[in-house]
Amino acid sequence: MSPRTLAAIEAAALPILAVAAALLAFGLFAAWGGYPPLEVWRLLFVGAFGDAFSWQNSLQRAAPLMLTALCVAIPAQAGLMVIGGEGALVVGALATAAMPYLLAVPAGIAGTGLLLVAAILGGAAFGALIGAMRQWRGVNETISGLLLAYLVINLFKHVVEGPMRDPASLNKPSTRPLEESLLIGTLPGMDVHWGLVWGVIACAAASLWLLLTTHGFATRVVGGNPRAAGLVGLPAHRLVITACALGGAAAGLAGGFEVAAVHTAANASVISGLGYAGILVSFVARHQPLAIIPVAIVLGGFGAAGSLLQRRLGMPDASVQVLLGFAFVLILAAEVGRGRLRWPGSRSRSAA
Amino acid sequence: MNDIVLPVLWAVLGGAIRVGTPFLFVSLGECLTEQSGRINLGLEGVLVLSSMAAFGGAYLSGSAWAGVALAMVAGALLAGVHGVLCGLRRVNDIAMGIAVMMLGTGLAFYLGKPLIQPQAPTLQPIVLGGASSSAQLQAALSINPLFPIGVVIALALAWLLANTRWGLIVRMVGDSSDAARAQGISVNRVRTSTTMAGGAIAGLGGASLTLFYPGSWNELLSSGQGLIAIALVIFARWRPLACLWASLLFGGAGALGPALQSVGINSAYYLFNAVPYALTLLILILACTPHRRLQGAPSELSVQR
Numbered sequence: 001m002s003p004r005t006l007a008a009i010e011a012a013a014l015p016i017l018a019v020a021a022a023l024l025a026f027g028l029f030a031a032w033g034g035y036p037p038l039e040v041w042r043l044l045f046v047g048a049f050g051d052a053f054s055w056q057n058s059l060q061r062a063a064p065l066m067l068t069a070l071c072v073a074i075p076a077q078a079g080l081m082v083i084g085g086e087g088a089l090v091v092g093a094l095a096t097a098a099m100p101y102l103l104a105v106p107a108g109i110a111g112t113g114l115l116l117v118a119a120i121l122g123g124a125a126f127g128a129l130i131g132a133m134r135q136w137r138g139v140n141e142t143i144s145g146l147l148l149a150y151l152v153i154n155l156f157k158h159v160v161e162g163p164m165r166d167p168a169s170l171n172k173p174s175t176r177p178l179e180e181s182l183l184i185g186t187l188p189g190m191d192v193h194w195g196l197v198w199g200v201i202a203c204a205a206a207s208l209w210l211l212l213t214t215h216g217f218a219t220r221v222v223g224g225n226p227r228a229a230g231l232v233g234l235p236a237h238r239l240v241i242t243a244c245a246l247g248g249a250a251a252g253l254a255g256g257f258e259v260a261a262v263h264t265a266a267n268a269s270v271i272s273g274l275g276y277a278g279i280l281v282s283f284v285a286r287h288q289p290l291a292i293i294p295v296a297i298v299l300g301g302f303g304a305a306g307s308l309l310q311r312r313l314g315m316p317d318a319s320v321q322v323l324l325g326f327a328f329v330l331i332l333a334a335e336v337g338r339g340r341l342r343w344p345g346s347r348s349r350s351a352a
Numbered sequence: 353m354n355d356i357v358l359p360v361l362w363a364v365l366g367g368a369i370r371v372g373t374p375f376l377f378v379s380l381g382e383c384l385t386e387q388s389g390r391i392n393l394g395l396e397g398v399l400v401l402s403s404m405a406a407f408g409g410a411y412l413s414g415s416a417w418a419g420v421a422l423a424m425v426a427g428a429l430l431a432g433v434h435g436v437l438c439g440l441r442r443v444n445d446i447a448m449g450i451a452v453m454m455l456g457t458g459l460a461f462y463l464g465k466p467l468i469q470p471q472a473p474t475l476q477p478i479v480l481g482g483a484s485s486s487a488q489l490q491a492a493l494s495i496n497p498l499f500p501i502g503v504v505i506a507l508a509l510a511w512l513l514a515n516t517r518w519g520l521i522v523r524m525v526g527d528s529s530d531a532a533r534a535q536g537i538s539v540n541r542v543r544t545s546t547t548m549a550g551g552a553i554a555g556l557g558g559a560s561l562t563l564f565y566p567g568s569w570n571e572l573l574s575s576g577q578g579l580i581a582i583a584l585v586i587f588a589r590w591r592p593l594a595c596l597w598a599s600l601l602f603g604g605a606g607a608l609g610p611a612l613q614s615v616g617i618n619s620a621y622y623l624f625n626a627v628p629y630a631l632t633l634l635i636l637i638l639a640c641t642p643h644r645r646l647q648g649a650p651s652e653l654s655v656q657r
Contacts, residue, residue: 081446138642139633142393142446143583147629147636150576154626162619279450318461325455329433332448336440 010338015284018334019298022327029322035313044323047308048301054308056191062300063192064089066199067254068278069285069292070206071127071247075141076287077210078243079223082130084145086275087152088123088248092255094156095122097175097266100182101164107181115182116256123252124245126152131244135237141244153271160266174267184261195257199296202250206289219243251275277303280328299324360611367607368600369499370565374399374574375599376502377557378581379588381427381550383595384509386585388546389526389652393449394434395554396578397456402427402558404464407569411472416563419472420498423559424552430456431551435544453578467569475563496564498556502596505553509592522546526650554578576629583632587639589648602628 023044027037048058071085095118105111130148133139161173186193210216219239222229229236258270281299285291306320378395385392405426410419434452438445477494513519525532525542532539557577562569580602588594609624640646 083450133633133637136642137637138640139636140586140640142450143579143586144633144636146576146579147583147633150579151626151629151633154622154629158620158622158626161622276454280454283447283451316462316465318458318465321454321458322462323458325451325458328451328454329437329448332443332451333437333440335442335444338442 011286014334014337015286015295015331018330019284019327021330022323025326025330026319026323029326030315030319033315035315039313040309040315043308043312044302044305047305048298054301054304057304058297058301059190059192059196060300061303062296063195063199064254064258064274065278065281065296065300066203066292067195067250067257068275069281069296070202070278070289071123071251071275072279072282073285073287073289073292074206074247074250075127075131075240075244076282077216077223078219078240079226080131080134080141080240080244082127082141082145082244082247083279084126084130084149084275085247085251085278086271086273087145087149088126088251089255089258089275090149090152090156090271091122091126091248092119092252093259093266093270094152094159094255095119095252096256096259097178098159098164100176100178105179105182107179111179111182112184112260115178115260116253119252119256119259120249121252123255124249126252127248128241128245130248131241134244135240149275156266156271157268160268164266166265169265169267172267172269174265177265178260182260183264184257193257193261195254195261198253198257200293202253203289203292206246206250210289215239215242251278254278277324280324280331283328284331299327356615359615360608363611363614364604364607366493367611368604369495370603371606372599372601372603373496373499373502373560373564374557374577375581375584375602376499376506376596377560378554378578379584379595379599380502380505380509380592381431381552381554381557382582382585383550383588383590383592384522384553385431385543385547385550386590386653387513387526387650388522388543389529389650390435390438390445390543390547391449391582391653392431392434392452392547392550393446393579393582394431394452394456395449395550395582396574396576397453397460398427398430398551398554399558399561399578399581400574401430401456401460402555403561403573404460404467404558404569405555406559407472407562408464408467410474410563411467411470414473416473416475419563420475420556420559423555425555427555427558428548428552430459431554432544432548434551435547438547439540439544461571464569464571468571471568472563474567475560477564496560498560498564501556505556506592506596513592523650526652529652554581557581580628580632583636586646586649587632587635589646590650591648602631605631 027041030040031037047054049055068085068089071088075082096115099105099115099118105114130141130145133144134141160175164175165173166176184194218234222234222236222239259266263269281292281296285295302320302323309315309319310317378399382395402423406419406423409422410416434448437443438448475497478497480493521537521542525539529539561573584598588598605628608627609621612624613621
């Protein structure tokens with residue numbers, strides 16, 4: 001068993017163990033509240049992957065998570081911890097909904113493409129701003145990303161309830177709904193919108209970019225060892241800001257789909273914590289774009305099962321949030337086990 | 353003109369203390385934690401969880417001060433999760449902070465579900481403006497009873513960190529863990545205890561949210577006040593007394609939106625809500641420098657590396 005295979009097994013085993021431990025902890029937590037743990041676990045599985053309907057529900061939730069997870073994973077390759085994905089998503093959603101107010105959007109697929117490009121550009125600008133503040137002014141990207149997210153959420157609410165409000169939206173302030181021809185439909189034979197395909201494509205593209213292109217490699221060098229990157233003359237500022245912009249673009253696209261495929265207009269429903277859930281997805285996937293795809297499906301599945309827990313057992317709607325919180329804490333704590341996995345009889349790798 | 357300016361001015365001044373008190377406690381807690389060289393972004397989660405605990409404690413026991421005590425315990429326990437786990441090898445304190453933020457918020461929403469409707473006993477204000485005839489002045493001078501406690505904690509922290517053996521140990525662990533280890537000090541134990549103490553102090557901020565202002569529990573209670581407070585510590589250059597002034601400044605900025613709304617200026621409500629975030633970002637952009645660490649920053653702090 002070569003050290004490399006062992007490391008690969010370990011990379012997969014640690015997150016799986018951590019999620020299993022989170023499920024166990026959540027079961028105990030539920031039991032403490034008087035809910036039957038076995039039934040909780042069964043419903044989590046049934047609600048996520050029990051039948052075709054729940055599969056579709058899970059995939060539906062996984063689509064935006066893939067894109068918002070990239071907003072964490074790509075900057076992480078450049079050594080930054082950007083967690084403002086919720087903000088980039090909101091900017092993307094706002095850009096999509098604002099386009100028909102700004103110019104005459106052509107009907108049909110060209111118009112839809114234009115809306116999504118606006119979402120991508122909006123998200124990219126958001127990400128680039130975080131990267132630029134970090135590189136040029138030394139502002140910690142984690143804190144600035146979160147603050148910017150709260151800032152744009154307030155701007156979003158201002159615009160949606162003020163200048164861009166559709167007078168017809170009485171109880172729930174919204175922008176004008178997009179025209180029918182601009183909306184994004186579902187995949188043939190399924191109830192899942194096209195965002196899923198684009199999420200998978202984005203993860204695959206990000207993975208190829210990181211592993212096969214010089215630019216992607218240079219980004220990983222900057223993230224892995226900034227001093228070495230400086231010595232060989234890599235343009236760290238440009239690479240870091242580009243990585244942040246790419247991540248922001250992915251989350252912005254998620255916002256575009258939320259408007260054009262799910263809500264048909266920008267309103268408060270867009271702000272539902274998808275950006276924050278994406279952080280967890282990226283960490284469980286260890287910031288590897290390809291690994292994001294299955295992780296997003298599993299965690300999206302738990303999200304889908306949440307409503308079943310609520311309906312069948314009367315558990316609070318925040319149940320899944322608690323489960324994901326346990327998972328996040330445990331996944332990070334599991335890092336301590338890295339390099340400790342040994343084949344019986346071989347030497348410890350952490351000593352090497 | 354005076355009809356608008358004066359009420360707004362009084363509301364902002366009163367709001368500086370009312371809105372600023374949670375900022376004060378969270379920034380003091382974070383200041384203590386960061387002095388020992390660790391950053392705890394989880395204080396946002398601590399704030400939400402402890403505000404729920406305070407409300408629950410006050411509701412079940414019938415005493416607001418029992419709620420305050422429970423908030424401190426809940427804050428210390430959740431921060432303790434961060435403190436203990438960050439002591440493990442390879443565990444990143446910034447990422448763990450985000451995880452603790454999510455866990456704390458999730459637990460608060462889960463456990464706080466039955467608390468959304470009921471009324472709990474609230475803390476009685478300290479009324480300083482009783483002699484004044486102006487209602488606005490009276491409202492502005494009804495002070496959160498936790499605020500003086502915060503001032504005392506700020507003074508005590510400043511003195512303890514500067515003048516005592518305990519303060520020296522905390523600062524040494526924050527500036528050079530190697531030096532501390534050479535002295536036979538357990539770095540992890542010091543950091544875990546400052547993190548827990550920081551959580552307990554931040555818990556007081558949570559208590560002031562549910563037991564004084566706004567005075568009830570719901571899921572929209574905290575919208576990043578904990579994070580603003582963490583950024584405030586950078587603005588305050590890790591000095592407890594500067595945290596006090598910074599919190600009052602931000603409390604005033606945060607009170608501007610509701611103050612204008614109360615005199616009928618509604619149109620830009622969310623824009624005024626955005627002011628504290630924009631102000632924090634601006635301050636960070638001006639205060640930070642790309643190439644050297646900030647003056648006053650503990651050198652072990654991971655945001656500085």
